[in-house]
Amino acid sequence: MVEWGLAAYYLLALIYLLLSAKRGLRDFRYTVLLVAGLPVFGLPLAIIQDFAARGEAASDEERFRELMNARAASDRIFQRVNVGREVNLLPLEEALIVNETGTRRRLLLDVLKEDMDEKMIPLLEQAMSNEDTETSHYAVTAVMEIKRKLLLDIQKYSVRYEADKTHLPTQLAYAEAIQRYLNSGFMDKRTQTGYRMTYVRLLKELLRTEAASEALYADVVRAQMALGHYDEALRYAKRFLEQYETSEDAYLVLLDVYYTLQLKEPFEETLEALKASKISVSNKGLNVIRYWSAKGA
Structure with missing residues (x-):
């Protein structure tokens, strides 16, 4: 009877977490830990905190930034849908909240066998701080592989760009590669500044072509x-x-x-x-x- 009750609780909790992720709940990682780590009581507490957070008045700056960034993801120049990533995000989230170490490792490895990209880094960073050293090792390995691929893309398009700086498809591909690397959050401030300056130069060049856009x-x-x-x-x-x-x-x-x-x-x-x-x-x-x-x- 208790097992059925727990199963029902975790089903309701999963539905709540999916709905929370979809509408951008603040402190989502904390909510996952609360709901998963405190059976029966965790979900009611999370719901109470959610309603309380909605009622808190944000500062002018917080509210303005929230409004201005409402479409931040969809406004990106090179935005594209990665079906594989979208399919993998949920299993990765589930892998991180599973209590049994062996199951968590297996689920994480299954996800990491698929094609990973920089959009999955926030969850991988969560996995990197996992108490299980093997789980965190898998996540670090995945992050380093994503970083390697992003840098290879930048190097590839940099060479092509230097060979012909007026080739529009190369300019666009080079700018996209740098944007993806910048969005990954991998770099120290000095390196980030260097890449961002190159990115700005490319964007300025693109604004003088037929690719110019809002x-x-x-x-x-x-x-x-x-x-x-x-x-x-x-x-x-x-x-x-x-x-x-x-x-x-x-x-x-x-x-x-x-x-x-x-x-x-x-x-x-x-x-x-x-x-x-x-x-x-x-x-x-x-x-x-x-x-x-x-x-x-």
Whole structure:
């Protein structure tokens, strides 16, 4: 009877965790540990904490960043769907919460036999800190292999780019390889800065070709911001709006730069311009407008 009760509990817990992951629950890893490590009581406690967290008022900066990053994943220039990765993420999550060491190792090894990419690194980092040394060793090995493949891609396209710097497909592939490596979080600050500067240079070159797009402008501004090149970020954000006057993203990117630089008057003017425009804003844009209108900007 107790076993059936536990089975029902873990089934409900799995459903709750899947729903939580889908809607981006904060402190998701802590919630997994709470639900899995504290049978019967863990799930009610997690639900109570979830409702409490929803009721907490975020600071202006936290809320603004949350609104601005609402579509961060889908806004990426080189975004693509990796079906294999999506299929593997759930088994990897399950492997990490299994209590029996042998089963955990087997599940993790089964997942690692598949083609891994940098999007799985957050879960692999979780596995690296696992108390089982063999589990953590598997995860470290997987991370190092992903890193090796990303660097090989960068080297391959770097050579092709140096051979012909005007070849558009090579420029795009080289920029994508660097972006993937930057997003992996592998690098120390100095190395990251070097790659990001190369990435910015490539994006600027691409903006002078037929590949120029809203996404390219948005990404070059973000990259300049990450480098601390705020004057350049502002210059490209303004150019973005000049080139795409009917683009919601152009307004939002410029608002982000003004907010970061704490330029209140230009921020308010840009917000009012967005409100007065005939642009059909998305839910993200509408939330930004409502939030700052309520705050009095």
